[in-house]
Amino acid sequence: MNPFPRAVIGSLLLAVPVGAEAVLDEPFDNLAGDVLFVITQLLGWALLLTVARRVRRLSTWGARLLVAGCAFQLVFSLAYVVSLLSEGEVADWAFLPFLLGFVCLAVGSGVTVRSSRRVREARLATRGAALVGGLGLAAVVVGTDPWHDIALIGSYLSWQLLAADRHLHSSPSRVHRHSPLLAHRDGGDRVRP
Template identity: 40%
Template sequence: MVWPSFGDSGHLVFAICQLIGWALVASIIVDIGRVFPSLSTTRSGRAGRRVLLAGCTFQVLFALAYGLTAAASGEPNEASFVLFLAGFLAQLVGGIVWWRAMKPEPGLRVARIGVLATAILGSLAMAVGTDPFHDVFLLSSYAAWAAVGMSAVRASATETEAISQLQRPVS
């Protein structure tokens, strides 16, 4: 939908956006695990996080393969889309597993819904190849990651404030 307006450089713009976007998603996943260490105490919490990070890795590899082949030949290698699909399959599995692991964390209620939304919307984007549905599902899955990040930041601030309240000396 958007990329044709960039002319010949559209493939490179897309690859760069994918690379930056999935690096940011990986940072959200890592930060949630760091701020909410209880997610790492369960097998599903660790597995979900790892599979989500593997999905991000596949997406970054896709962006590199897509961008490098587009830069070299003017067109991306279509085989690079196997990495794109693998990334979204990992996001589906990891998202569902991590969604279940987040249940005991009341501060992550909104982030939890967002993680499930990314899993479902990303898989719908892969299953439905016709436009505009593919693009709507794909962009919605990206937007859901933004919601996950924003809600996790809010939950982290709330938890930090509660901890600082507990640590204040009683006068």
């Protein structure tokens, strides 16, 4: 199944609430806004997790780290709502999975870029992975608005670029076994030209 529609829907589910909160602060500063945020986070990251799994065609370890990053973001969503309901506000500890998730996404993106940089056909995925990781890390490092929000939205939307690469679309059974994109399955993690 083509991962691009899932990347579009997932990234928009994540980006639109961040952008709307940056522009319209008041409507999201209540329980209904927090519930909407958690729902969009859970749905968006669940969809992007399925896209991250497809990256294994380029890099086994890169995909594992991207999946771990998405999983940490799902844990962040749950920690967010648990701390909100138990303490009346979002606790600082709830943001630890958020931080760990973006670190995993940055490292996983770096591994993916390094593994697939020599394969011309995977340039779109390579650029998308670089933007997902780089902008995600920038969002964690730069905590002040509007730069934090801009980096987050950019990282979320970059999943679309990653998923648009045609090498993530076909099933492994339809790709030639000795393809350079599947070289990592023969024991190594590097994609060979």
